[in-house]
Amino acid sequence: MNELARQIRSTLNKHPKRVMAGLGAVLLGTGVTAFGIAPLDADIDQMPVRQLIEPVQLTAWSAQSSLEAPVPFILFRSDVTRRDDTVQSLLQRLGVNDAQAQQFLRRDTTAAELLRGRAGKLVRAETNDDQQLVRLTARWIANDNADHYQRLVIERQGEGFEARLEKGEFTSSVRLSSGTIRTSLFAATDAARLPDSIASQLADLFSAEIDFRRDLRAGDTFSVVYEALEADGELLRYGRLLSAEFVNKGKAHQVLWFEEPGKKGAYYTFEGESTRRAFLASPLAFSRISSGYGMRFHPVHGGQRPHLGVDYAAPTGTPVRTVGDGVVQFAGWQRGYGNVVYIQHRQDKVTVYAHLHRIDVRKGQRVEQGQLIGQVGCTGVCTGPHLHFEYRVRGEHRDPLIIAREGGGGEPVSAKARPAFDAAAQAMRLKLASASTIVQASAD
Known part of the structure; x- marks a missing residue:
């Protein structure tokens, strides 16, 4: 204490203006606009020193003891199932590194619903900080006309897992949108x-x-x-x-x-x-015409030849729908058409769907407008995946692009x-x- 007092006194004697300015700045910074400095007592080092000791209440610290145990860490990740998914590939994308969970998903019959059926199921995984699975939830629609959805829940219970399949009700909301055409409809949408x-x-x-x-x-x-x-x-x-x-x-x-x-x-x-209308405009829900009706240069045989249908370029596996109500006249393999479906409609009208990767209907089956009948492929004579679509009236070919304008009357x-x-x-x-x-x- 004596040494500190001597340092203060020495600094004040050597630089009184700097010390005063510094004190003024400090006090002004705290909102004080008037102040005075009393002279330092020469016997400041002789002033008595008093030590104060007060007890500290430790009750506040005891309440913190619960923090000694770490707070559980849960990470949420979402993805959708893919056609070529395995249990391992899906869990890897979801950030799950859990051999026990992988084994359960492979062996449990209820959990197997995760990768069964169509791809595109919405999946969410909850993991701890060791990347172990805590809970996995998958949601999907069983069919396009369903009024509910399926929910698969897989949870860690003790030393193992449990899986259950539930039915959930949709929550519907209304959305609005608008657009302006610049080049094409689909560019605008x-x-x-x-x-x-x-x-x-x-x-x-x-x-x-x-x-x-x-x-x-x-x-x-x-x-x-x-x-x-x-x-x-x-x-x-x-x-x-x-x-x-x-x-x-x-x-x-x-x-x-x-x-x-x-x-x-x-x-x-x-x-x-x-x-x-009796017919939809297109057998594909979202498509691009790659070759129209009429004369064209044949991509396989060469030379100018009549093209008696319309080709829709689309990836293999794209769903194909019937454009109108009818009965399947033929479903199978036919020379250059590959896998092909013929559908008989009223008034001697027939539609043809060729080069299919897969056929989902059989001869004699009755189908409704918009019903899925197969998938786009590249079977028969073709240079790439696409759907060849024909429209015939009493055996004569017509331009399929006019089909939507014919018939109606609901x-x-x-x-x-x-x-x-x-x-x-x-x-x-x-x-x-x-x-x-x-x-x-x-x-x-």
Whole structure:
């Protein structure tokens, strides 16, 4: 203490102005605007020193003893199953390094549902800091028309695991979107971030009134209202297009989905007329035409030859659907067509689906419009995976691109259901008006 007092006194005697300025700055920084400095007592080193000792209460520290045990660390990761997945590859993507979990997933019959059936199941894994599996949850839809989803839950219980299969109810929400045509319909739907399944429904709904290859104009617009189906707060898939408006060449085309009591739901104009057609525009939900109908240079045999159908380029395994109600006339292998399906429709009309990777129907089977009948492939004479599609009327080939414009005539809304329909139409008009105000990125 004596040495500290001597240092303070010496500094003050040598640099009194600096010491005063420094003290002033410190005090001003704390909000003091007036101060004084009393002279240091020459006998400061002789002042008595008093030591204060107070007891410290340790109760606050005892409450912290629980922190000695580490807080459990749980990491969540999500992914979807793939066609070529194994238990090991899926768990690796999910950050799971657990031999016991791998063994359980391979041997348990309930857990085997994880990789059984179609790919695309939504999977979430919970792991500890040792990458051991704590809980795994998978969700999927058993079929496209199901009104519920399947939930597989695998949990660590003691020294092992337990698996259970549950049924869950969808939570449906409504989403809005809009877009402007710059080059093509699908470029515009991509720019509007519209899901492929909704873009496909949009094309199907208006294909009878609009030829999306020839009739589109830059500046045409569309607005849509559609469903998003969620499972436990996570998006599982997109549902039905509930309403849509397409403005082509200044003319507005509008449709909405309506379920009349006692009847199957269907699409109608806002005036209540049915929009149902005998045929869909395309056998693929989302496709690109790689070769049209008419004369062309044959890619295999060479030379100019007539092309009696339309080719849709698509990856192997892409689902193929029938464009109309009918009966399977032939399903099997046929020379250059490879795996091929013929479907007989009314009024001597036949559609042909060739080069299939897989056939999912049999001869004599009755099929409904939109039903899956196989997968895109490259069987028979072909240079790459694609679907060759033909349309025949009384044995004569027609351009398949006109098929959506032929036939139709669904029943209009009944007089009894008209008040409910008018209310639904008014509600959808308001939603479409809101959708049209959404600004999306434009496609070049």
